[in-house]
Amino acid sequence: MYMKLDKIDFTILEMLTKDARTSFREIARRLQVSPDTISKRFEKLKKEGVIVDSTVIIDPRKIGYSFTARFGIDVKPTYSSQALEEIIKIPSVIVASKLVGKYDLISIIVVKSFQHLCELRENILEMPYIEKVETGMWINTMKLCPHYFLI
Numbered sequence: 001m002y003m004k005l006d007k008i009d010f011t012i013l014e015m016l017t018k019d020a021r022t023s024f025r026e027i028a029r030r031l032q033v034s035p036d037t038i039s040k041r042f043e044k045l046k047k048e049g050v051i052v053d054s055t056v057i058i059d060p061r062k063i064g065y066s067f068t069a070r071f072g073i074d075v076k077p078t079y080s081s082q083a084l085e086e087i088i089k090i091p092s093v094i095v096a097s098k099l100v101g102k103y104d105l106i107s108i109i110v111v112k113s114f115q116h117l118c119e120l121r122e123n124i125l126e127m128p129y130i131e132k133v134e135t136g137m138w139i140n141t142m143k144l145c146p147h148y149f150l151i
Contacts, residue, residue: 003045003048003050005050007031008031008033008037008038008041009041009045009050011027011030011031012027012038012041012042012045013045013050013051015027015030016051016054020054020055023035024038024039024042060110064112065092065110065111065112066111066112066113067110067111067137067138068094068108068109068110068111068137068138069108069109069110069111069117069120069135069136069137069138070106070107070108070109070135070136070137070138071105071106071107071109071120071121071124071133071134071135072102072103072105072106072133072134072135072136073087073103073104073105073106073107073124073130073132073133073134074103074104074130074131074132074133075104075105075129075130075131076129076130076131079128079129080098080104080105081098082128082129083104083105083127083128083129083130084096084097084098084105086127087105087107087124087127088107090107090109090120090123090124092109092110092111092116092120093107093108093109094108094109094110095107095108096108103134107124111137117135117137121133121135
């Protein structure tokens, strides 16, 4: 089920996606409506699950991570949910999901060094239900751009 969005809703999402700290007053000024209107719309977007959460995006390179890796993971049949629950708990994992295709699961992980990458891979391989882990790396080219999530 999806929520039908109008110009006000899209503008709220667009402005908050660019900067989650944008005040309701600033959004209201741009749309020429009251801040109360923006507040009510925001609460409705949250209640309907359109806005899930807000967060700060950290540049991993600034806190000691050298690169980003992708793990394509094969799991014993019928155990993908259990494996996913364990993988998402790993502190370096920033995204993990089930897939349809070449792998059963995929995870995107920030990595401090090649040694750290090898340790993470081995830790995943030691988990129950894991059959195979294939690794790929990005080097200083991957950027998380949350504004691209707005359609």
